[in-house]
Amino acid sequence: MRALIAVLAAATAVLGTAPAATADDVRAHGLTVHNGTFVDGHGREVVLRGFNVAGEVKLAENGFLPFASTADAQSSAAAMRRLTGANAVRFLVSWAGTEPVKGQLDTTYLAKLTDQMRAFLDAGFEVLPDYHQDLYSRYLFNTGSWYSGDGAPKWVVDQGHYPKESCGLCVHWGQNVTQNGAVQDATTDFWHNANGVQDEFVSQATKTMQYLHDHLTADEFAGVAGMDPWNEPYAGRYDSNQNSQSWEQNLLWPFFQRFRQAMDTAGWQDKPAFIEPNMFWNANLSFQKQTGGFLDTGAIGTRYVFNTHFYDEQAQSGVFMPGKAGDGQYSNDFGVIRDRAAALGTAAIVTEFGHPLSGNTSDKTPTVDKAMYQALDSRLSGANWWSHPAQSGPVLSGTQWHWDLYSGQHHELMNDNPNKVQTAADGWNGEDYSALQGNQLRQDPRLLDRLYPAAVAGHTLAFTYEDRSRDGSQVLTWNPVPSSMPATSAVVGSGRYGVLVWQGSATDAPTELHVPADMNAVVVSDLTASRSGDRLLLPATPGLHYALVAETSPSDGQLAAARAELARWAPSATAGTA
Structure with a gap:
């Protein structure tokens, strides 16, 4: 793991940019x-x-x-x-x-x-x-x-x-x-x-x-x-x-x-x-x-x-x-x-x-x-x-x-x-x-x-990744978004996606997900996300958080609808019921 230069400010879900990692990054010791x-x-x-x-x-x-x-x-x-x-x-x-x-x-x-x-x-x-x-x-x-x-x-x-x-x-x-x-x-x-x-x-x-x-x-x-x-x-x-x-x-x-x-x-x-x-x-x-x-x-x-x-x-x-x-x-x-x-x-x-x-x-x-x-x-x-x-x-x-x-x-x-x-x-x-x-x-x-949570500022409650990998010419899809979440399903489409739900804490470094190199990540979250090379960064903030990472090109209206849908769904990660 590498330390990150700054902790990002919390806001609505918008994917920005961050400086690429360099050899001068200091390893988080031990x-x-x-x-x-x-x-x-x-x-x-x-x-x-x-x-x-x-x-x-x-x-x-x-x-x-x-x-x-x-x-x-x-x-x-x-x-x-x-x-x-x-x-x-x-x-x-x-x-x-x-x-x-x-x-x-x-x-x-x-x-x-x-x-x-x-x-x-x-x-x-x-x-x-x-x-x-x-x-x-x-x-x-x-x-x-x-x-x-x-x-x-x-x-x-x-x-x-x-x-x-x-x-x-x-x-x-x-x-x-x-x-x-x-x-x-x-x-x-x-x-x-x-x-x-x-x-x-x-x-x-x-x-x-x-x-x-x-x-x-x-x-x-x-x-x-x-x-x-x-x-x-x-x-x-x-x-x-x-x-x-x-x-x-x-x-x-x-x-x-x-x-x-x-x-x-x-x-x-x-x-x-x-x-x-x-x-x-x-x-x-x-x-x-x-x-x-x-x-x-x-x-x-x-x-x-x-x-x-x-x-x-x-x-x-x-x-x-x-x-x-x-x-x-x-x-x-x-x-x-x-x-x-x-x-x-x-x-x-x-x-x-x-x-x-x-x-x-x-x-x-x-x-x-x-x-x-x-x-x-x-x-x-x-x-x-x-x-x-x-x-x-x-x-x-x-x-x-x-x-x-x-x-x-x-x-x-x-x-x-x-x-x-x-x-x-x-x-x-x-x-x-x-x-x-x-x-x-x-x-x-x-x-x-693969998308995976390399470092989470807080405690992971739930994670999944649908990689859409192939068996020959067959696309393997084992985790479709349920029909009860149509807005989220529309944002995901037929592309790869992952979902992380976590209880955040105020550490001095953000939550970090590895993003596949060829994935033009679109993030639907209660937090502002930025990307640094193959890292997706979300600020270290107390509270219950969610982030959907997809690779489609949704409209602002679709993003807002999916965000509202996920906000209603995310508490089930702690309550144990959908």
């Missing part, structure tokens, strides 16, 4: 968690939206770095801002990169990593570093294997003396998590600290975080949102008389507490740990779903963030969801995420979501991804939003998987085998998720460059 939301230095509620950077870290071709060079990182950061209006990235870090030799931090790797991270920080992004692993380590897999992993360095695997890996007749790489003995044994050893492996991980993580703290400027470090200690944790094997819930409480939660202390030691005491539950906690296949979500920890408080992922495994199976996603498809799934965060006394974020862009279920991708963004925006379906806005719930932050500059252009020696060079898609286990290839979008820009 995100914190308050009342279940992220809050910036101005006291505004913040929504983080962006992508994971990048699956390239799973590959050895560029030394477990997101980019081949700092220049590539800079061009990719600029492209992400220009093409999507994102304000955040989950920035992958590899243990194999930070500590290739036991006890020795690789400062060459860290220097390159820091420079690439700085490219996004200097472009105004909030950056969430993530210690990434899948299937524990690439070094568990033999050169002829069908699959590969990422995460732990070779010396960790060497000291474990694990059995020869095999997943049998697995048809998806993820099955290795529960069916590959070597992966299960190595993962179990980590949680039980066999050979002191968890001690060593926490030690190097402390040094890595200290390096980042010392080598970023104070302003750059302020843009680091926190740390994700471990991607998609799973037990490996449960102990006797143990299940997913007790494993979380007795092994995973103590690890996160250790990592929290490491953050404090390294100078990250003011930043939250973004902790993930058991990876199968929110699965939507019944035979995979497990209990969890930190049910026994009590309130974890604001020094932790509830950080989870969501993929539609039914849709990916090609069997359990034969059709496409529709309006409200994931309202319940993402509602569970909101509820768990509220019970834990903290904010929630969905740091991975998405659907494959090629393969036998990719025909579902436009609808699945739209439905996931819809569920991030509100816990309601479009059909129910206008009649029950008070049930909309908090707007969730999220980072889509993923943003790979080199998509389809890799040269990865799979498990270091020169006879198995991976070039297609993500270059890893046959996956193809990148929204980008060579700084060009591969998905509908209407889906990815």
Whole structure:
């Protein structure tokens, strides 16, 4: 988030202009968690939206770095801002990169990593570093294997003396998590600290975080949102008389507490740990779903963030969801995420979501991804939003998987085998998720460059966005304005639109919505709006406020009629009835 030069005066809804943002804008120092939301230095509620950077870290071709060079990182950061209006990235870090030799931090790797991270920080992004692993380590897999992993360095695997890996007749790489003995044994050893492996991980993580703290400027470090200690944790094997819930409480939660202390030691005491539950906690296949979500920890408080992922495994199976996603498809799934965060006394974020862009279920991708963004925006379906806005719930932050500059252009020696060079898609286990290839979008820009409330001066009561994205030639409209609001419907027409209702407060910076680059925004609000580049600004003023953002060219009479209609409707966001 960037601070703004002035607070705008309140008036009737007229869209004016404001100075464009410059590199001299001062970052609102440090995100914190308050009342279940992220809050910036101005006291505004913040929504983080962006992508994971990048699956390239799973590959050895560029030394477990997101980019081949700092220049590539800079061009990719600029492209992400220009093409999507994102304000955040989950920035992958590899243990194999930070500590290739036991006890020795690789400062060459860290220097390159820091420079690439700085490219996004200097472009105004909030950056969430993530210690990434899948299937524990690439070094568990033999050169002829069908699959590969990422995460732990070779010396960790060497000291474990694990059995020869095999997943049998697995048809998806993820099955290795529960069916590959070597992966299960190595993962179990980590949680039980066999050979002191968890001690060593926490030690190097402390040094890595200290390096980042010392080598970023104070302003750059302020843009680091926190740390994700471990991607998609799973037990490996449960102990006797143990299940997913007790494993979380007795092994995973103590690890996160250790990592929290490491953050404090390294100078990250003011930043939250973004902790993930058991990876199968929110699965939507019944035979995979497990209990969890930190049910026994009590309130974890604001020094932790509830950080989870969501993929539609039914849709990916090609069997359990034969059709496409529709309006409200994931309202319940993402509602569970909101509820768990509220019970834990903290904010929630969905740091991975998405659907494959090629393969036998990719025909579902436009609808699945739209439905996931819809569920991030509100816990309601479009059909129910206008009649029950008070049930909309908090707007969730999220980072889509993923943003790979080199998509389809890799040269990865799979498990270091020169006879198995991976070039297609993500270059890893046959996956193809990148929204980008060579700084060009591969998905509908209407889906990815979205209106969203980046910073709200007060408290968000309800939000929705109808992106009108496409499934082939079909326009997907899931949130039509009801016939009971004809003036509002006339202003919206057939174009994109969003609605924000909030209880305002008198902070020193305005409410800020990101506006898609190609959207000639028309605002219907009780406040005066101005536009600064891709930001729509509304003054920080106490009271109940509403803003409809559309892209038509209505007459003054139509605007006045819609304003009166919305003014009558908006109190339902607090009363709970239309």
